[in-house]
Amino acid sequence: MVRLYNLHPFGSQRVVPCEREPARFCCGRDVLFVAGTAASCRVEAFALGDQGSCEPLGSFATLGPVLRMAHSQAGDYLVTIEEKSKATFLRAYVNWRCMSAGSSRVCVRMVGHKMEESYSETLKEQMSIVEMPLSDPPLCISCCPVSGDLLVGCKNKLVVFCLKYLVINQNLTVLDFERSLILHIDNLIPAEVAFCARHVAVTTELDVLILKLELVQQSADRTEQCAYSVSTLEKPVDGGAKDEGPSTLTSQLELDEFIICQKPVELLGEESKLCEIPITLESTELPTEDTKRFQVQYLLFSEKLQCFTVRCSAAAARDEDPYIDTTVKESANKVLQIFCVADPVQLPHILCSSCMTNVCPLTAVKYLQRVEKVMPSVVLTLTKAFMALKMGDLTMYEHEMDSYKEINSCSHFGLIFPWVTSIMSASSPSDKGYHEDISKLQSLLCSQSINVASVLPVLEPLMEAGNVGLAIRVLCSTRLGKHEEAIEQLLERCPDVAVLYAQHELKDDNRAVDKYLKYHWVTNPADNSDFF
Structure with a gap:
C-alpha cells in the first residue's frame, strides 16, 4: 500500500540529536527547550544561532x-x-544558563520565600527552581512577553503571578514571583491561555474569550475590598427586572418542551458581554500604597459549534478509515453519513450547525427517519419538521408537528404584549394559517423563560417575514434592552404602533419617548401627522 504525506517546503532545516526521546518543546528568542519522556524527566537546552546552528547548552532534571x-x-x-x-x-x-557553564548546583525554594543575603550570594552560580503551589491543578500556562508575568489556567479560575526583581545587594538581583490576581470564571475548563500586556485570552473546547485588565483608580479607603464582580448578568432591563443568569439558562436548555440549537457566534466589544460569562477579580497581593486594582473589559467572545462538528466528524471518519484525508472538511451529506453510524444522537444538533447550511433537506430527512426507527425522540421530530419547511413541504411539516402536540403545552409562555397584537392585526392572509405557531413563538419571546441572545441565530430567517418578522425583531430588541433600536424599527415599518410600544415599554422614561417620536415627526411629518 502506498501512503501519501503532505510536505511543507521550508527554506532549510537542521536535525539536532537529543540524548533522550523528546516529548515536549518550546522556544525562546535564542534558545530551544526539549523535554524528554517520562522515562528521563529531563529538559535539554539548545542555543539557536543566526546561521541555523543549534548547539547544546546543557540539561537539567525535572520533578x-x-x-x-x-x-x-x-x-x-x-x-x-x-x-x-x-x-x-x-x-x-x-x-x-549557569548549567551550560558546568555548574550543577541547584536551589529549590518556595515562591515568596525571603532570602537572607548570606544565603543568596550563592545564587549567582546556581540554578533556582521556584515552586508555586496552587489550590487547584494547573492546566495551561502563558508568559507575558512584555512584563514577564505568568498566567496559569486552572478549573474555573485564571491565576496571575507577577514577576518580581529582588535586589539583595548592589551585586545581586534575583527573580521571584508574587501571586497577585485571581480571575474566577464559572464553568471554565481552559484548554489554552495567552497573556500579553494585561490582555487575557482563554480557549475552552468550543469557546474563545478575550479580556483586558484595566487599571482603576485606587480608593483612599484602605479597607476597600479586593474582589470585584464584573458580571453583566445583573444589568437591569425592562424597568428593573434582571436578566437570567447562567444557572437559569442551563435549566432552560434542559427543558423538554422546546429545543434551542445555537449557531456559532462571534461577539466584539460591548456585545461580547452578551456571552454571559460572570467574572470576579480577587486581588491576592499584600495591600500597599502601590497595590494595583483592576477591572475587566470584555473584548471578544467566540463560540464555535462548527468546530465541534468538524472535529467530531473528522474523528469518526478516521475510525472508519484511518487513511482518510480529514483536512477537506467532510461534504455536508458525507458528515451526515458518518454521524448516522458513529453517533446518531448528534444528528439534530449537527443539522443545526452553520457548516451544514447546504445540506440536502431530503437526504437529511432520510437519515433522521433511519435513526427515528431505532431511537425516536421529540428532538428528531422537530428537526424533521424544520427540514420539511426548508423543502417547502407544509403537509409533512404539519404531520411532524402534530406528532407531539404536547411540546407546546408548557408553563413557560408569557402574555403577549398589546403592541405585538397591534402589529399582527395588519398581517397578511397568508400568515393566518400559522396563527397558532406564531402566537406560541411570540408568547415565548414575551416570557422570561427563554434567553433571547442564544436563539437570535435561529430566529434570523423569520425576521424578514412581513409583520411577523417585524414583531419578532422588535421583541428581540426589547428583550435585549435595545429600546431605541426597537422604536426606530417601528417608526420605519409600523409608526402607529410606536406610541403604544413606547407607552408600554418606556412608561418610566417619558424623555426617551418624546425624543424619538418628535425626532421622527420632524424628519417625516407626512408619515406621522397623527402622532401629536
Whole structure:
C-alpha cells in the first residue's frame, strides 16, 4: 500500500540529536527547550544561532514528566507544569544558563520565600527552581512577553503571578514571583491561555474569550475590598427586572418542551458581554500604597459549534478509515453519513450547525427517519419538521408537528404584549394559517423563560417575514434592552404602533419617548401627522 504525506517546503532545516526521546518543546528568542519522556524527566537546552546552528547548552532534571512548558524572554526563565505521583506541580526554572557553564548546583525554594543575603550570594552560580503551589491543578500556562508575568489556567479560575526583581545587594538581583490576581470564571475548563500586556485570552473546547485588565483608580479607603464582580448578568432591563443568569439558562436548555440549537457566534466589544460569562477579580497581593486594582473589559467572545462538528466528524471518519484525508472538511451529506453510524444522537444538533447550511433537506430527512426507527425522540421530530419547511413541504411539516402536540403545552409562555397584537392585526392572509405557531413563538419571546441572545441565530430567517418578522425583531430588541433600536424599527415599518410600544415599554422614561417620536415627526411629518 502506498501512503501519501503532505510536505511543507521550508527554506532549510537542521536535525539536532537529543540524548533522550523528546516529548515536549518550546522556544525562546535564542534558545530551544526539549523535554524528554517520562522515562528521563529531563529538559535539554539548545542555543539557536543566526546561521541555523543549534548547539547544546546543557540539561537539567525535572520533578516528573513535563506536561506543559513556556519560556519568558523577560526574566529569561522557563516555567513548567510537571506531574509526579498523580499530582501536578507548577515550577519556574531561573538562572538556568549557569548549567551550560558546568555548574550543577541547584536551589529549590518556595515562591515568596525571603532570602537572607548570606544565603543568596550563592545564587549567582546556581540554578533556582521556584515552586508555586496552587489550590487547584494547573492546566495551561502563558508568559507575558512584555512584563514577564505568568498566567496559569486552572478549573474555573485564571491565576496571575507577577514577576518580581529582588535586589539583595548592589551585586545581586534575583527573580521571584508574587501571586497577585485571581480571575474566577464559572464553568471554565481552559484548554489554552495567552497573556500579553494585561490582555487575557482563554480557549475552552468550543469557546474563545478575550479580556483586558484595566487599571482603576485606587480608593483612599484602605479597607476597600479586593474582589470585584464584573458580571453583566445583573444589568437591569425592562424597568428593573434582571436578566437570567447562567444557572437559569442551563435549566432552560434542559427543558423538554422546546429545543434551542445555537449557531456559532462571534461577539466584539460591548456585545461580547452578551456571552454571559460572570467574572470576579480577587486581588491576592499584600495591600500597599502601590497595590494595583483592576477591572475587566470584555473584548471578544467566540463560540464555535462548527468546530465541534468538524472535529467530531473528522474523528469518526478516521475510525472508519484511518487513511482518510480529514483536512477537506467532510461534504455536508458525507458528515451526515458518518454521524448516522458513529453517533446518531448528534444528528439534530449537527443539522443545526452553520457548516451544514447546504445540506440536502431530503437526504437529511432520510437519515433522521433511519435513526427515528431505532431511537425516536421529540428532538428528531422537530428537526424533521424544520427540514420539511426548508423543502417547502407544509403537509409533512404539519404531520411532524402534530406528532407531539404536547411540546407546546408548557408553563413557560408569557402574555403577549398589546403592541405585538397591534402589529399582527395588519398581517397578511397568508400568515393566518400559522396563527397558532406564531402566537406560541411570540408568547415565548414575551416570557422570561427563554434567553433571547442564544436563539437570535435561529430566529434570523423569520425576521424578514412581513409583520411577523417585524414583531419578532422588535421583541428581540426589547428583550435585549435595545429600546431605541426597537422604536426606530417601528417608526420605519409600523409608526402607529410606536406610541403604544413606547407607552408600554418606556412608561418610566417619558424623555426617551418624546425624543424619538418628535425626532421622527420632524424628519417625516407626512408619515406621522397623527402622532401629536
